Amino acid sequence: MQQALANDWEQRKLGELYKPVYEKNDLSFETDKIISVAAMRFNPEAVVSDREYLRTYNVMRVGDIAFEGHSNKEFSHGRFVENVIGDGIVSHIFIVFRPNTSYDLWYWKYAINNERLMRSALVRSTKASTMMHDLVANDFLSESIPVPSLSEQHKIGALFARLDSLITLHQREDLPPRCALATILSVKNATIITLERWISPWSSLEAPTSPNSYPKSAAARSRLSLAFAVAARHTC
Structure with a gap:
Protein backbone atom coordinates (compact mmCIF):
# COMPACT_ATOMS: atom_id res chain seq x y z
CA MET A 1 0.00 0.00 0.00
CA GLN A 2 2.73 2.49 0.97
CA GLN A 3 4.69 1.68 -2.21
CA ALA A 4 1.60 2.22 -4.34
CA LEU A 5 0.97 5.59 -2.71
CA ALA A 6 4.61 6.64 -3.02
CA ASN A 7 4.54 5.93 -6.77
CA ASP A 8 2.15 8.87 -7.17
CA TRP A 9 4.87 11.25 -5.94
CA GLU A 10 8.31 12.27 -7.19
CA GLN A 11 11.00 14.83 -6.44
CA ARG A 12 10.69 17.80 -8.81
CA LYS A 13 12.81 20.91 -9.14
CA LEU A 14 10.84 24.05 -8.47
CA GLY A 15 12.29 25.44 -11.69
CA GLU A 16 10.42 22.71 -13.56
CA LEU A 17 7.19 23.74 -11.86
CA TYR A 18 7.44 27.55 -11.88
CA LYS A 19 9.10 30.33 -13.83
CA PRO A 20 9.55 33.99 -12.84
CA VAL A 21 7.40 36.38 -14.86
CA TYR A 22 7.75 40.13 -15.19
CA GLU A 23 4.41 41.08 -16.70
CA LYS A 24 3.89 44.76 -16.01
CA ASN A 25 0.51 46.41 -15.64
CA ASP A 26 -0.46 48.28 -18.81
CA LEU A 27 -3.18 50.04 -16.82
CA SER A 28 -5.65 47.27 -17.60
CA PHE A 29 -5.77 46.87 -13.81
CA GLU A 30 -6.85 49.77 -11.60
CA THR A 31 -6.47 50.22 -7.84
CA ASP A 32 -9.43 47.94 -7.12
CA LYS A 33 -7.31 45.03 -8.41
CA ILE A 34 -4.32 45.63 -6.14
CA ILE A 35 -3.69 42.39 -4.26
CA SER A 36 -2.50 42.14 -0.67
CA VAL A 37 -0.15 39.16 -0.93
CA ALA A 38 -0.05 38.51 2.81
CA ALA A 39 -3.84 38.30 3.09
CA MET A 40 -4.45 37.15 -0.51
CA ARG A 41 -7.32 39.53 -1.05
CA PHE A 42 -8.01 42.58 -3.16
CA ASN A 43 -7.22 45.75 -1.26
CA PRO A 44 -9.58 48.48 -2.49
CA GLU A 45 -8.28 50.82 0.23
CA ALA A 46 -4.84 50.96 -1.39
CA VAL A 47 -3.85 54.54 -2.19
CA VAL A 48 -1.84 55.41 -5.29
CA SER A 49 -1.19 59.12 -5.80
CA ASP A 50 -0.45 58.85 -9.51
CA ARG A 51 -2.33 56.47 -11.82
CA GLU A 52 0.79 56.12 -13.97
CA TYR A 53 2.55 54.56 -10.99
CA LEU A 54 0.32 51.51 -11.46
CA ARG A 55 2.51 50.68 -14.46
CA THR A 56 5.26 49.65 -12.02
CA TYR A 57 3.02 46.94 -10.55
CA ASN A 58 3.50 43.31 -11.55
CA VAL A 59 0.54 41.34 -12.87
CA MET A 60 -0.35 38.31 -10.74
CA ARG A 61 -2.75 35.91 -12.41
CA VAL A 62 -4.73 33.04 -10.93
CA GLY A 63 -2.33 30.20 -10.07
CA ASP A 64 0.69 32.50 -9.81
CA ILE A 65 2.64 32.56 -6.56
CA ALA A 66 4.55 35.30 -4.76
CA PHE A 67 6.90 35.24 -1.78
CA GLU A 68 5.91 37.04 1.42
CA GLY A 69 9.10 37.37 3.44
CA HIS A 70 7.92 38.31 6.92
CA SER A 71 8.94 35.75 9.54
CA ASN A 72 6.76 34.59 12.41
CA LYS A 73 6.29 31.56 14.64
CA GLU A 74 4.42 29.70 11.91
CA PHE A 75 6.69 30.60 8.99
CA SER A 76 10.32 30.84 10.05
CA HIS A 77 11.68 31.91 6.64
CA GLY A 78 8.66 33.57 5.05
CA ARG A 79 6.13 31.83 2.84
CA PHE A 80 4.72 31.58 -0.65
CA VAL A 81 1.11 32.52 -1.34
CA GLU A 82 -0.88 31.39 -4.37
CA ASN A 83 -3.37 33.64 -6.13
CA VAL A 84 -6.79 31.98 -5.91
CA ILE A 85 -8.91 35.15 -5.98
CA GLY A 86 -8.54 36.41 -9.56
CA ASP A 87 -6.13 38.27 -11.83
CA GLY A 88 -4.73 41.42 -10.28
CA ILE A 89 -1.55 43.37 -9.59
CA VAL A 90 1.05 43.38 -6.82
CA SER A 91 3.79 45.78 -5.83
CA HIS A 92 6.98 45.60 -7.89
CA ILE A 93 8.81 44.40 -4.77
CA PHE A 94 7.22 40.97 -5.26
CA ILE A 95 8.65 38.49 -7.76
CA VAL A 96 5.78 36.62 -9.37
CA PHE A 97 6.20 32.97 -10.39
CA ARG A 98 3.89 31.29 -12.89
CA PRO A 99 3.23 27.54 -13.24
CA ASN A 100 5.18 25.78 -15.98
CA THR A 101 3.08 22.63 -16.00
CA SER A 102 -0.50 21.47 -15.54
CA TYR A 103 -1.48 21.81 -11.90
CA ASP A 104 -4.35 21.74 -9.42
CA LEU A 105 -5.08 25.21 -8.06
CA TRP A 106 -6.39 24.06 -4.69
CA TYR A 107 -3.61 21.55 -4.05
CA TRP A 108 -0.92 24.17 -4.62
CA LYS A 109 -2.73 26.77 -2.53
CA TYR A 110 -1.91 24.63 0.49
CA ALA A 111 1.28 22.88 -0.64
CA ILE A 112 3.26 25.98 -1.60
CA ASN A 113 2.19 27.61 1.68
CA ASN A 114 3.04 24.61 3.87
CA GLU A 115 5.94 25.24 6.25
CA ARG A 116 6.78 21.55 6.65
CA LEU A 117 6.95 20.98 2.91
CA MET A 118 8.73 24.20 1.95
CA ARG A 119 10.96 24.99 4.93
CA SER A 120 14.14 23.26 3.72
CA ALA A 121 13.90 24.89 0.30
CA LEU A 122 13.33 28.32 1.83
CA VAL A 123 16.17 27.93 4.34
CA LEU A 163 -12.71 21.78 3.75
CA ASP A 164 -12.49 25.45 2.78
CA SER A 165 -16.21 25.44 2.07
CA LEU A 166 -16.91 23.79 5.41
CA ILE A 167 -14.87 26.35 7.33
CA THR A 168 -16.72 29.15 5.53
CA LEU A 169 -19.99 27.50 6.50
CA HIS A 170 -18.90 27.34 10.14
CA GLN A 171 -18.05 31.02 10.04
CA ARG A 172 -21.55 31.83 8.80
CA GLU A 173 -23.58 29.50 11.00
CA ASP A 174 -24.11 29.56 14.73
CA LEU A 175 -22.56 26.16 15.42
CA PRO A 176 -21.33 24.88 18.79
CA PRO A 177 -17.67 25.92 19.32
CA ARG A 178 -16.70 22.29 19.89
CA CYS A 179 -17.85 21.39 16.37
CA ALA A 180 -15.94 24.24 14.76
CA LEU A 181 -12.81 23.39 16.76
CA ALA A 182 -13.02 19.73 15.75
CA THR A 183 -13.19 20.73 12.10
CA ILE A 184 -10.25 23.14 12.28
CA LEU A 185 -8.09 20.55 14.05
CA SER A 186 -9.05 17.98 11.44
CA VAL A 187 -8.08 20.38 8.65
CA LYS A 188 -4.63 20.87 10.15
CA ASN A 189 -4.24 17.14 10.64
CA ALA A 190 -5.29 16.52 7.04
CA THR A 191 -2.62 18.88 5.75
CA ILE A 192 0.11 17.23 7.82
CA ILE A 193 -0.91 13.70 6.84
CA THR A 194 -1.16 14.55 3.16
CA LEU A 195 2.06 16.51 2.79
CA GLU A 196 4.31 14.72 5.26
CA ARG A 197 3.25 11.09 5.06
CA TRP A 198 2.18 11.13 1.41
CA ILE A 199 -1.15 9.51 2.16
CA SER A 200 -3.74 9.79 -0.61
CA PRO A 201 -7.03 11.39 0.37
CA TRP A 202 -10.15 9.31 0.46
CA SER A 203 -11.10 9.23 -3.21
CA SER A 204 -14.89 9.43 -2.89
CA LEU A 205 -14.74 12.57 -0.69
CA GLU A 206 -17.97 11.44 0.99
CA ALA A 207 -17.15 11.48 4.67
CA PRO A 208 -18.50 8.93 7.16
CA THR A 209 -21.17 10.13 9.55
CA SER A 210 -19.78 8.26 12.52
CA PRO A 211 -16.26 7.32 13.68
CA ASN A 212 -17.61 3.79 14.25
CA SER A 213 -17.72 3.39 10.46
CA TYR A 214 -13.93 3.64 10.21
CA PRO A 215 -12.26 0.51 8.80
CA LYS A 216 -9.68 -1.39 10.82
CA SER A 217 -6.88 -0.94 8.26
CA ALA A 218 -4.37 1.70 9.43
CA ALA A 219 -3.81 2.98 5.90
CA ALA A 220 -7.54 3.24 5.24
CA ARG A 221 -8.04 5.02 8.56
CA SER A 222 -5.36 7.53 7.57
CA ARG A 223 -7.12 8.29 4.31
CA LEU A 224 -10.49 8.51 6.00
CA SER A 225 -9.16 10.90 8.63
CA LEU A 226 -8.67 13.43 5.85
CA ALA A 227 -12.26 13.23 4.72
CA PHE A 228 -13.61 12.96 8.26
CA ALA A 229 -13.15 16.72 8.68
CA VAL A 230 -15.96 17.18 6.18
CA ALA A 231 -18.30 15.38 8.57
CA ALA A 232 -17.00 16.94 11.78
CA ARG A 233 -20.17 18.93 12.40
CA HIS A 234 -22.22 15.73 12.21
CA THR A 235 -20.12 13.88 14.76
CA CYS A 236 -19.88 16.57 17.46
Whole structure:
Protein backbone atom coordinates (compact mmCIF):
# COMPACT_ATOMS: atom_id res chain seq x y z
CA MET A 1 0.00 0.00 0.00
CA GLN A 2 2.73 2.49 0.97
CA GLN A 3 4.69 1.68 -2.21
CA ALA A 4 1.60 2.22 -4.34
CA LEU A 5 0.97 5.59 -2.71
CA ALA A 6 4.61 6.64 -3.02
CA ASN A 7 4.54 5.93 -6.77
CA ASP A 8 2.15 8.87 -7.17
CA TRP A 9 4.87 11.25 -5.94
CA GLU A 10 8.31 12.27 -7.19
CA GLN A 11 11.00 14.83 -6.44
CA ARG A 12 10.69 17.80 -8.81
CA LYS A 13 12.81 20.91 -9.14
CA LEU A 14 10.84 24.05 -8.47
CA GLY A 15 12.29 25.44 -11.69
CA GLU A 16 10.42 22.71 -13.56
CA LEU A 17 7.19 23.74 -11.86
CA TYR A 18 7.44 27.55 -11.88
CA LYS A 19 9.10 30.33 -13.83
CA PRO A 20 9.55 33.99 -12.84
CA VAL A 21 7.40 36.38 -14.86
CA TYR A 22 7.75 40.13 -15.19
CA GLU A 23 4.41 41.08 -16.70
CA LYS A 24 3.89 44.76 -16.01
CA ASN A 25 0.51 46.41 -15.64
CA ASP A 26 -0.46 48.28 -18.81
CA LEU A 27 -3.18 50.04 -16.82
CA SER A 28 -5.65 47.27 -17.60
CA PHE A 29 -5.77 46.87 -13.81
CA GLU A 30 -6.85 49.77 -11.60
CA THR A 31 -6.47 50.22 -7.84
CA ASP A 32 -9.43 47.94 -7.12
CA LYS A 33 -7.31 45.03 -8.41
CA ILE A 34 -4.32 45.63 -6.14
CA ILE A 35 -3.69 42.39 -4.26
CA SER A 36 -2.50 42.14 -0.67
CA VAL A 37 -0.15 39.16 -0.93
CA ALA A 38 -0.05 38.51 2.81
CA ALA A 39 -3.84 38.30 3.09
CA MET A 40 -4.45 37.15 -0.51
CA ARG A 41 -7.32 39.53 -1.05
CA PHE A 42 -8.01 42.58 -3.16
CA ASN A 43 -7.22 45.75 -1.26
CA PRO A 44 -9.58 48.48 -2.49
CA GLU A 45 -8.28 50.82 0.23
CA ALA A 46 -4.84 50.96 -1.39
CA VAL A 47 -3.85 54.54 -2.19
CA VAL A 48 -1.84 55.41 -5.29
CA SER A 49 -1.19 59.12 -5.80
CA ASP A 50 -0.45 58.85 -9.51
CA ARG A 51 -2.33 56.47 -11.82
CA GLU A 52 0.79 56.12 -13.97
CA TYR A 53 2.55 54.56 -10.99
CA LEU A 54 0.32 51.51 -11.46
CA ARG A 55 2.51 50.68 -14.46
CA THR A 56 5.26 49.65 -12.02
CA TYR A 57 3.02 46.94 -10.55
CA ASN A 58 3.50 43.31 -11.55
CA VAL A 59 0.54 41.34 -12.87
CA MET A 60 -0.35 38.31 -10.74
CA ARG A 61 -2.75 35.91 -12.41
CA VAL A 62 -4.73 33.04 -10.93
CA GLY A 63 -2.33 30.20 -10.07
CA ASP A 64 0.69 32.50 -9.81
CA ILE A 65 2.64 32.56 -6.56
CA ALA A 66 4.55 35.30 -4.76
CA PHE A 67 6.90 35.24 -1.78
CA GLU A 68 5.91 37.04 1.42
CA GLY A 69 9.10 37.37 3.44
CA HIS A 70 7.92 38.31 6.92
CA SER A 71 8.94 35.75 9.54
CA ASN A 72 6.76 34.59 12.41
CA LYS A 73 6.29 31.56 14.64
CA GLU A 74 4.42 29.70 11.91
CA PHE A 75 6.69 30.60 8.99
CA SER A 76 10.32 30.84 10.05
CA HIS A 77 11.68 31.91 6.64
CA GLY A 78 8.66 33.57 5.05
CA ARG A 79 6.13 31.83 2.84
CA PHE A 80 4.72 31.58 -0.65
CA VAL A 81 1.11 32.52 -1.34
CA GLU A 82 -0.88 31.39 -4.37
CA ASN A 83 -3.37 33.64 -6.13
CA VAL A 84 -6.79 31.98 -5.91
CA ILE A 85 -8.91 35.15 -5.98
CA GLY A 86 -8.54 36.41 -9.56
CA ASP A 87 -6.13 38.27 -11.83
CA GLY A 88 -4.73 41.42 -10.28
CA ILE A 89 -1.55 43.37 -9.59
CA VAL A 90 1.05 43.38 -6.82
CA SER A 91 3.79 45.78 -5.83
CA HIS A 92 6.98 45.60 -7.89
CA ILE A 93 8.81 44.40 -4.77
CA PHE A 94 7.22 40.97 -5.26
CA ILE A 95 8.65 38.49 -7.76
CA VAL A 96 5.78 36.62 -9.37
CA PHE A 97 6.20 32.97 -10.39
CA ARG A 98 3.89 31.29 -12.89
CA PRO A 99 3.23 27.54 -13.24
CA ASN A 100 5.18 25.78 -15.98
CA THR A 101 3.08 22.63 -16.00
CA SER A 102 -0.50 21.47 -15.54
CA TYR A 103 -1.48 21.81 -11.90
CA ASP A 104 -4.35 21.74 -9.42
CA LEU A 105 -5.08 25.21 -8.06
CA TRP A 106 -6.39 24.06 -4.69
CA TYR A 107 -3.61 21.55 -4.05
CA TRP A 108 -0.92 24.17 -4.62
CA LYS A 109 -2.73 26.77 -2.53
CA TYR A 110 -1.91 24.63 0.49
CA ALA A 111 1.28 22.88 -0.64
CA ILE A 112 3.26 25.98 -1.60
CA ASN A 113 2.19 27.61 1.68
CA ASN A 114 3.04 24.61 3.87
CA GLU A 115 5.94 25.24 6.25
CA ARG A 116 6.78 21.55 6.65
CA LEU A 117 6.95 20.98 2.91
CA MET A 118 8.73 24.20 1.95
CA ARG A 119 10.96 24.99 4.93
CA SER A 120 14.14 23.26 3.72
CA ALA A 121 13.90 24.89 0.30
CA LEU A 122 13.33 28.32 1.83
CA VAL A 123 16.17 27.93 4.34
CA ARG A 124 18.55 27.45 1.42
CA SER A 125 17.06 30.08 -0.89
CA THR A 126 16.42 33.08 1.38
CA LYS A 127 18.62 35.67 3.05
CA ALA A 128 17.74 37.19 6.41
CA SER A 129 17.22 40.93 6.62
CA THR A 130 15.52 43.16 9.17
CA MET A 131 12.26 41.51 10.32
CA MET A 132 11.98 39.44 7.14
CA HIS A 133 13.69 37.20 4.58
CA ASP A 134 14.58 38.02 0.99
CA LEU A 135 14.15 35.34 -1.66
CA VAL A 136 17.00 34.47 -4.03
CA ALA A 137 14.97 33.42 -7.06
CA ASN A 138 17.62 31.30 -8.78
CA ASP A 139 18.36 29.41 -5.58
CA PHE A 140 14.66 28.80 -5.04
CA LEU A 141 14.18 27.43 -8.56
CA SER A 142 17.07 25.01 -8.09
CA GLU A 143 15.49 23.43 -5.00
CA SER A 144 13.42 20.23 -5.17
CA ILE A 145 10.28 19.16 -3.33
CA PRO A 146 8.09 16.02 -3.46
CA VAL A 147 5.20 16.51 -5.88
CA PRO A 148 2.20 14.23 -6.48
CA SER A 149 0.94 13.27 -9.91
CA LEU A 150 -1.68 15.55 -11.43
CA SER A 151 -4.46 13.06 -10.70
CA GLU A 152 -3.32 12.89 -7.07
CA GLN A 153 -3.22 16.70 -6.92
CA HIS A 154 -6.83 16.81 -8.10
CA LYS A 155 -7.91 14.39 -5.35
CA ILE A 156 -6.12 16.29 -2.61
CA GLY A 157 -7.18 19.66 -4.03
CA ALA A 158 -10.83 18.61 -4.17
CA LEU A 159 -10.68 17.60 -0.53
CA PHE A 160 -9.10 20.88 0.52
CA ALA A 161 -11.71 22.82 -1.45
CA ARG A 162 -14.42 20.96 0.46
CA LEU A 163 -12.71 21.78 3.75
CA ASP A 164 -12.49 25.45 2.78
CA SER A 165 -16.21 25.44 2.07
CA LEU A 166 -16.91 23.79 5.41
CA ILE A 167 -14.87 26.35 7.33
CA THR A 168 -16.72 29.15 5.53
CA LEU A 169 -19.99 27.50 6.50
CA HIS A 170 -18.90 27.34 10.14
CA GLN A 171 -18.05 31.02 10.04
CA ARG A 172 -21.55 31.83 8.80
CA GLU A 173 -23.58 29.50 11.00
CA ASP A 174 -24.11 29.56 14.73
CA LEU A 175 -22.56 26.16 15.42
CA PRO A 176 -21.33 24.88 18.79
CA PRO A 177 -17.67 25.92 19.32
CA ARG A 178 -16.70 22.29 19.89
CA CYS A 179 -17.85 21.39 16.37
CA ALA A 180 -15.94 24.24 14.76
CA LEU A 181 -12.81 23.39 16.76
CA ALA A 182 -13.02 19.73 15.75
CA THR A 183 -13.19 20.73 12.10
CA ILE A 184 -10.25 23.14 12.28
CA LEU A 185 -8.09 20.55 14.05
CA SER A 186 -9.05 17.98 11.44
CA VAL A 187 -8.08 20.38 8.65
CA LYS A 188 -4.63 20.87 10.15
CA ASN A 189 -4.24 17.14 10.64
CA ALA A 190 -5.29 16.52 7.04
CA THR A 191 -2.62 18.88 5.75
CA ILE A 192 0.11 17.23 7.82
CA ILE A 193 -0.91 13.70 6.84
CA THR A 194 -1.16 14.55 3.16
CA LEU A 195 2.06 16.51 2.79
CA GLU A 196 4.31 14.72 5.26
CA ARG A 197 3.25 11.09 5.06
CA TRP A 198 2.18 11.13 1.41
CA ILE A 199 -1.15 9.51 2.16
CA SER A 200 -3.74 9.79 -0.61
CA PRO A 201 -7.03 11.39 0.37
CA TRP A 202 -10.15 9.31 0.46
CA SER A 203 -11.10 9.23 -3.21
CA SER A 204 -14.89 9.43 -2.89
CA LEU A 205 -14.74 12.57 -0.69
CA GLU A 206 -17.97 11.44 0.99
CA ALA A 207 -17.15 11.48 4.67
CA PRO A 208 -18.50 8.93 7.16
CA THR A 209 -21.17 10.13 9.55
CA SER A 210 -19.78 8.26 12.52
CA PRO A 211 -16.26 7.32 13.68
CA ASN A 212 -17.61 3.79 14.25
CA SER A 213 -17.72 3.39 10.46
CA TYR A 214 -13.93 3.64 10.21
CA PRO A 215 -12.26 0.51 8.80
CA LYS A 216 -9.68 -1.39 10.82
CA SER A 217 -6.88 -0.94 8.26
CA ALA A 218 -4.37 1.70 9.43
CA ALA A 219 -3.81 2.98 5.90
CA ALA A 220 -7.54 3.24 5.24
CA ARG A 221 -8.04 5.02 8.56
CA SER A 222 -5.36 7.53 7.57
CA ARG A 223 -7.12 8.29 4.31
CA LEU A 224 -10.49 8.51 6.00
CA SER A 225 -9.16 10.90 8.63
CA LEU A 226 -8.67 13.43 5.85
CA ALA A 227 -12.26 13.23 4.72
CA PHE A 228 -13.61 12.96 8.26
CA ALA A 229 -13.15 16.72 8.68
CA VAL A 230 -15.96 17.18 6.18
CA ALA A 231 -18.30 15.38 8.57
CA ALA A 232 -17.00 16.94 11.78
CA ARG A 233 -20.17 18.93 12.40
CA HIS A 234 -22.22 15.73 12.21
CA THR A 235 -20.12 13.88 14.76
CA CYS A 236 -19.88 16.57 17.46
